Amino acid sequence: MRVFAVLLIGLAVEVTALVAAFGSWGLLPTLGLLLLGGVVGSLLLRREGARTIGAFSEAMRTRRAPHQEVADGVLIAAAGFLIVVPGFVSDVVGLFLLFPPTRRLISRRMARRAEARERELVLNLRYGRSPMAGGVVVDGSVVDGAVVDGAVVDGAVVDVRPAEVRGDRPELR
Numbered sequence: 001m002r003v004f005a006v007l008l009i010g011l012a013v014e015v016t017a018l019v020a021a022f023g024s025w026g027l028l029p030t031l032g033l034l035l036l037g038g039v040v041g042s043l044l045l046r047r048e049g050a051r052t053i054g055a056f057s058e059a060m061r062t063r064r065a066p067h068q069e070v071a072d073g074v075l076i077a078a079a080g081f082l083i084v085v086p087g088f089v090s091d092v093v094g095l096f097l098l099f100p101p102t103r104r105l106i107s108r109r110m111a112r113r114a115e116a117r118e119r120e121l122v123l124n125l126r127y128g129r130s131p132m133a134g135g136v137v138v139d140g141s142v143v144d145g146a147v148v149d150g151a152v153v154d155g156a157v158v159d160v161r162p163a164e165v166r167g168d169r170p171e172l173r
Contacts, residue, residue, distance in 0.1 A: 017089050021033070034087075037083070037091035037095075038091070040095075041091060045076065045079060048100070055068075055069045076103075079098045082094030083095070
């Protein structure tokens with residue numbers, strides 16, 4: 001559902017930008033800029049794609065895990081798709097993904113998110129929950145690094161059983 005909303009918003013922004021460009025510059029300059037963006041993007045796509053394939057081959061030759069190269073390949077493919085889609089906003093985002101410094105920023109964020117998701121998955125499997133359940137919540141309070149049952153008052157654990165079960169008033173353990 002989230003992807004569908006992003007696509008709808010992107011389409012609305014793209015159409016608005018095209019209408020504004022057509023209203024300001026006219027038909028021929030707008031089409032010229034769209035074609036120029038596609039040509040420049042295609043050239044950059046070819047260059048960065050070849051560079052990434054070379055880096056991937058080098059990583060495989062040296063028996064190193066090609067994590068960064070795979071992330072670059074995915075982002076370059078996304079950039080290629082965005083450049084092929086007609087529009088100014090998609091061209092700008094596609095060109096943004098083709099430049100190595102900005103691509104590194106995004107791939108690092110993707111890697112951090114993947115690591116966090118992996119930790120959640122491992123914890124879910126460890127506690128017998130569905131792997132896709134999200135973060136694990138452990139009921140209890142943490143006192144001096146240990147999870148304890150009961151309420152915590154001023155840093156000490158209070159016995160929370162009813163008075164009739166305890167036989168007296170709540171005391172600190």
